[in-house]
Amino acid sequence: MIDTPLFQRVADEIADAGRFLYSRGWVPATSGNFSGRLDDQHYALTASGRHKGELQRKDILVVDRNGDPVDSQLRPSAETLLHTTLYQHFPECGAVLHTHSVNATVLSKLAGDADEIILEDYEVLKAFQGNTTHDTVERIPLFPNTQDMVQLGKDLAQRLEQQPNIHGFLIQGHGLYTWGRDMNETRRHIEAFEFLFECDMEMRRCSR
Numbered sequence: 363m364i365d366t367p368l369f370q371r372v373a374d375e376i377a378d379a380g381r382f383l384y385s386r387g388w389v390p391a392t393s394g395n396f397s398g399r400l401d402d403q404h405y406a407l408t409a410s411g412r413h414k415g416e417l418q419r420k421d422i423l424v425v426d427r428n429g430d431p432v433d434s435q436l437r438p439s440a441e442t443l444l445h446t447t448l449y450q451h452f453p454e455c456g457a458v459l460h461t462h463s464v465n466a467t468v469l470s471k472l473a474g475d476a477d478e479i480i481l482e483d484y485e486v487l488k489a490f491q492g493n494t495t496h497d498t499v500e501r502i503p504l505f506p507n508t509q510d511m512v513q514l515g516k517d518l519a520q521r522l523e524q525q526p527n528i529h530g531f532l533i534q535g536h537g538l539y540t541w542g543r544d545m546n547e548t549r550r551h552i553e554a555f556e557f558l559f560e561c562d563m564e565m566r567r568c569s570r
C-alpha cells in the first residue's frame with residue numbers, strides 16, 4: 363500500500379504539516395502525531411517517537427480501522443486509537459493533527475476540573491468548518507490525561523455522540539486534537555485553535 367501514489371501524496375502532506383507545526387513550536391521533542399485517510403478502512407499515520415519536524419515517507423505507516431499496522435514493522439503512534447476513533451465517527455474526516463503547544467497545554471491545566479473550554483465572540487471562530495458567524499460558541503471537550511488509550515478512545519467516542527459539532531478536543535496537560543475534511547482544512551483548524559488559545563491566555567493575563 364505504501365507504494366501507491368495516494369499513500370505517497372498523503373504521507374507527503376503529513377510530513378509537510380509536521381515541518382510547519384514544528385516551525386511554530388507546537389510539536390516539541392517528538393511530541394504530536396498526524397494521520398490522513400486513505401480509504402474507509404485504512405489511514406496513513408506517523409510512527410511512534412519520530413521527530414515530527416523531520417518526517418519522511420519512511421516514518422509513516424498504514425494502519426487499519428483497528429489501529430493495527432498493515433504490512434509494516436513500524437510501531438504506530440501511541441495515540442493511534444484516538445485517530446481511528448475520529449475517522450470512524452466522522453465519515454467525512456480526511457486528516458487528524460495532534461499538537462503539544464505551550465498555550466494548549468497551559469490552558470488545559472488552568473481549566474482544572476472543568477470538562478470543557480468555551481471560546482466565544484472571536485471573528486476567527488469562522489475559520490472552523492461549518493461556522494458562518496463569529497456569534498457562535500466553540501466548545502472544546504477536555505479529557506483527563508491518561509496512558510490508557512483504549513479507555514480514552516471510548517470516552518472520546520461517547521463525547522462525540524453527545525457533541526457532534528465540535529472541531530477539536532484537549533487532553534489535560536498534554537495537547538490538542540483537531541481534524542478536517544482534508545489536510546488543508548485541518549491545518550486551518552490548528553491555526554485557528556492556536557490563535558484563540560493565545561487570545562484566551564492574553565485575556566487572562568490582562569485581567570489579573
Ligand SMILES: CSCCC(=O)C(=O)COP(=O)(O)O
Binds near residue numbers: 391392394410412460
Ligand atoms: C514526547 S511526547 C509523549 C507522547 C505523546 O504525547 C505524543 O504525542 C507522541 O507520541 P507518538 O507515539 O505518536 O510519537
Ligand SMILES: [Zn+2]
Binds near residue numbers: 394395441460462537
Ligand atoms: Zn501527545
